[in-house]
Amino acid sequence: MAEFAVVEPATVDEVLDLLARYGEEAKPVAGGTWLALVLRQGLLWPSLLVSLRRVSGLAGITVDEVGNLRLGAMTRLRSIETSPLVWERLPVVAETYREVANVRVRYQATVGGNLCDADYASDPPALLTALDARVIAVSQRRWRAIPVRDFILGHYQTVLEPDELVTEVVVPALPPDAGAVYVKYRTRSHEDRPCIGVAAVVVPDAEGRLARAEVVVGAVAERPQRLPEVLDAVRGRALDDASIGEVAERYAAGIDPLSDLRGSAWYRSEMIRVFVERALRAARERAQWEGRQP
Amino acid sequence: MIISQEFTLNAPRERVWDFFLDVPRSSACMAGVEEVTQVDEKTYRGRIQVKVGPLRAGFSVTVELSEVQPPERLVLQVQGDDRATGSLVHAVVTAALQPQGERTLVSYQMDLSIRGALGRFGGTVIQDVARKMTAQFVECVERSLAAQAGFDGRQDG
Numbered sequence A: 001m002a003e004f005a006v007v008e009p010a011t012v013d014e015v016l017d018l019l020a021r022y023g024e025e026a027k028p029v030a031g032g033t034w035l036a037l038v039l040r041q042g043l044l045w046p047s048l049l050v051s052l053r054r055v056s057g058l059a060g061i062t063v064d065e066v067g068n069l070r071l072g073a074m075t076r077l078r079s080i081e082t083s084p085l086v087w088e089r090l091p092v093v094a095e096t097y098r099e100v101a102n103v104r105v106r107y108q109a110t111v112g113g114n115l116c117d118a119d120y121a122s123d124p125p126a127l128l129t130a131l132d133a134r135v136i137a138v139s140q141r142r143w144r145a146i147p148v149r150d151f152i153l154g155h156y157q158t159v160l161e162p163d164e165l166v167t168e169v170v171v172p173a174l175p176p177d178a179g180a181v182y183v184k185y186r187t188r189s190h191e192d193r194p195c196i197g198v199a200a201v202v203v204p205d206a207e208g209r210l211a212r213a214e215v216v217v218g219a220v221a222e223r224p225q226r227l228p229e230v231l232d233a234v235r236g237r238a239l240d241d242a243s244i245g246e247v248a249e250r251y252a253a254g255i256d257p258l259s260d261l262r263g264s265a266w267y268r269s270e271m272i273r274v275f276v277e278r279a280l281r282a283a284r285e286r287a288q289w290e291g292r293q294p
Numbered sequence B: 001m002i003i004s005q006e007f008t009l010n011a012p013r014e015r016v017w018d019f020f021l022d023v024p025r026s027s028a029c030m031a032g033v034e035e036v037t038q039v040d041e042k043t044y045r046g047r048i049q050v051k052v053g054p055l056r057a058g059f060s061v062t063v064e065l066s067e068v069q070p071p072e073r074l075v076l077q078v079q080g081d082d083r084a085t086g087s088l089v090h091a092v093v094t095a096a097l098q099p100q101g102e103r104t105l106v107s108y109q110m111d112l113s114i115r116g117a118l119g120r121f122g123g124t125v126i127q128d129v130a131r132k133m134t135a136q137f138v139e140c141v142e143r144s145l146a147a148q149a150g151f152d153g154r155q156d157g
Helices: A012-025 A033-040 A077-081 A084-089 A091-098 A103-108 A111-117 A124-130 A228-234 A241-254 A265-286 B013-021 B023-027 B117-121 B123-156
Strands: A005-007 A026-029 A048-051 A061-063 A069-072 A134-138 A143-147 A152-154 A165-171 A179-185 A196-204 A210-218 B002-009 B033-040 B043-052 B055-069 B073-082 B087-100 B103-115
Touching: A012 A026, A012 A048, A012 A165, A033 A111, A061 A084, A069 A084, A069 A111, A077 A091, A077 A103, A077 A111, A084 A091, A091 A124, A091 A179, A111 A124, A111 A165, A124 A179, A124 A196, A124 A210, A179 A265, A196 A265, A210 A228, A210 A241, A210 A265, A228 A241, A241 A265, B002 B123, B013 B023, B013 B087, B013 B103, B013 B123, B023 B033, B023 B043, B043 B123, B055 B087, B087 B117, B103 B117, B103 B123
Parallel strands: A005 A048, A026 A048
Antiparallel strands: A061 A069, A069 A165, A134 A143, A134 A165, A179 A196, A196 A210, B002 B103, B033 B043, B043 B055, B055 B073, B073 B087, B087 B103
16 A cells, blocks of 8 residues: 555645645545545555545535535535435435435545546436536636536546646536436445436426436446437427437447446446436426426 | 457558567557566566556566467467555457458457456456557557558668
């Protein structure tokens, strides 16, 4: 295992100073659930761990003036699943974080840490992609808002530079008539990571057709999978069983899945079809279509 | 874990074969390979650094050319260990070369077993990494063969 020093700065500015000075030699530690694993296994060799535990202002859940849900990077997953504010504003966010691992992990793991690990077998990235959430990253050089959709590049790899720190995840509000779900499929035990996870969002227009549809499949490839051409093709159409079936078929055909202990590539393709369909049906149930069926 | 893949190289089979058997040159096309030395007629030693995002592992590797049937079939026995992660790797790589006119179809199968921390960490990621490394390897081999063809051409003329 690597030999490293641990520092516990108190402010974001101190953290940014350390990251700027030590670059790739330094690693910020949020909840540490993932970092502890890779350190123990000798896969990561930092010389400095920058603990975020005492940094003020990084945890918390708020709603801003335009209605965005703002999740501080150090907010524990458990705090999200138990937040009345999240349940009121975007219940699908609370539901999804409740599905991650087990309650012991959720008391420790954080919103920012989970995204920065960029582990493919994770639940939140697919949902946050579907909700068009942004990651706020700061450094001494700049401030930027990165769409979650562009944040994860591949296995354990994000667009973050070594001197950047994630401070917040900003989730835009959904229209009141929208329906949003995250459907997780486990193939082994209840505490398992997903074999596949599907986030679906549907927004009806005034005539009861689809103003917007989002479908993002997680845990089947190195990053969450979203097929814009398929989603564009159903926009403006009725969300009937035929359109749902078409989206499911095209997602199953359009994604090249990986194989792991939770499912082979072939099996995953089959399950993508099944679970995209289920997720879209569930999202349709949750959306408000009254009085405007086409 | 069995990883199999195939790719086509833009060169005749004999040239591809010669290139593969020129271990210092062909191994230079594997990203992260360094310090390649020949131990005996069919055994080579070297190191390989594998990077996945911020994670890295470095293996000391011994490669034995256990079956050499020019110019069509090659079997390699690969043993590697990584002290840092306490991982052991064993792989049998079987490569077959088929002529396709002036081109060559290379198919390989790698029977890979990993013990230790890295093995627990995830075969999935390793498969994905192998896929990417193969793609890089193919690109580099193409480049090297093309450069060599240009050089040979000048020599002939």
